[in-house]
Amino acid sequence: MHTDLISAIQYLHSKGWAPATSSNYSMRDARSPGHLWISRSGVDKRHFREADLVCTDAQGVPLADPTIRTSAETALHTLIYAVYPQVQCVLHTHTVANTVAGLKYPGGISFQGLEMQKAIEGNSTHEEPLNLPVYANTQDIAALAREIKPYLEQNAGCYGFLIAGHGLYAWGDSVAQAARHIEAWEFLLETRLLLEIHGIRTHS
Numbered sequence: 470m471h472t473d474l475i476s477a478i479q480y481l482h483s484k485g486w487a488p489a490t491s492s493n494y495s496m497r498d499a500r501s502p503g504h505l506w507i508s509r510s511g512v513d514k515r516h517f518r519e520a521d522l523v524c525t526d527a528q529g530v531p532l533a534d535p536t537i538r539t540s541a542e543t544a545l546h547t548l549i550y551a552v553y554p555q556v557q558c559v560l561h562t563h564t565v566a567n568t569v570a571g572l573k574y575p576g577g578i579s580f581q582g583l584e585m586q587k588a589i590e591g592n593s594t595h596e597e598p599l600n601l602p603v604y605a606n607t608q609d610i611a612a613l614a615r616e617i618k619p620y621l622e623q624n625a626g627c628y629g630f631l632i633a634g635h636g637l638y639a640w641g642d643s644v645a646q647a648a649r650h651i652e653a654w655e656f657l658l659e660t661r662l663l664l665e666i667h668g669i670r671t672h673s
C-alpha cells in the first residue's frame with residue numbers, strides 16, 4: 470500500500486542513515502489528504518514494514534487507537550504538512566555528517582558553488598546560494614515546531630532544516646522527490662565538512 474515509502478525507508482537504512490532505531494518518516498494519505506501515515510516509535514528500520522505505519526489525523530493523533538505511540542517528533546511532521554499543502558512525504562535522518570554540521574554551523578548553512586544544489590527543487594544553478602536553516606536541539610518538540618513555523622511560512626521553496634546535534638528533515642511533493650532531497654542535503658553536508666577540513670572555498 471505504501472511500497473514507495475517503505476522502499477525509501479529501507480534504502481535510507483541501508484545507507485546507514487537510520488542507526489539504532491532512530492529516524493522517522495511519513496506521508497499523506499493518497500485518498501484523504503488530511504490524514505497522515507507516520508512511522509511507529511522505536512522500530513528497527515532494517516525490518517520496516519507496512520504495519521509499522523500508523524494512520525493519524527492532521528495533528529498526529531492515531532485514528533484507530535489513540536494510545537499507539539507514533540514518533541516522538543510527530544509534531545514536526547504535522548507542521549510541515551500544515552504549512553505546505555503540496556507536500557506528500559517527510560523524511561528525517563540521523564547521520565554523523567548532519568549531526569556534526571548542525572553543531573558546526575548553528576546559525577544556518579549557505580551552500581554555493583556546488584552542482585548538487587540543483588537536486589533541491591527550484592534551484593537551477595550552483596551559482597546562487599542555497600540555504601539550510603539550523604535550530605538548536607530540544608526535547609520540547611512542540612516548542613521547536615513553534616520556533617520553526619515562521620521560517621517555513623516565509624520560505625515557500627524551503628525543502629529542509631537541520632536540528633543541531635540531532636538530525637535532518639527533508640520533504641517533497643512526492644516520496645521520490647523527498648528521497649532525492651534528503652540524499653542531496655546529506656551529500657551537501659558531507660561535502661561542506663570535507664571542504665572545511667581541507668580549507669577549500671567554493672565561492673568568494
Ligand SMILES: [Zn+2]
Nearest residue numbers: 492542561636
Ligand atoms: Zn530525530
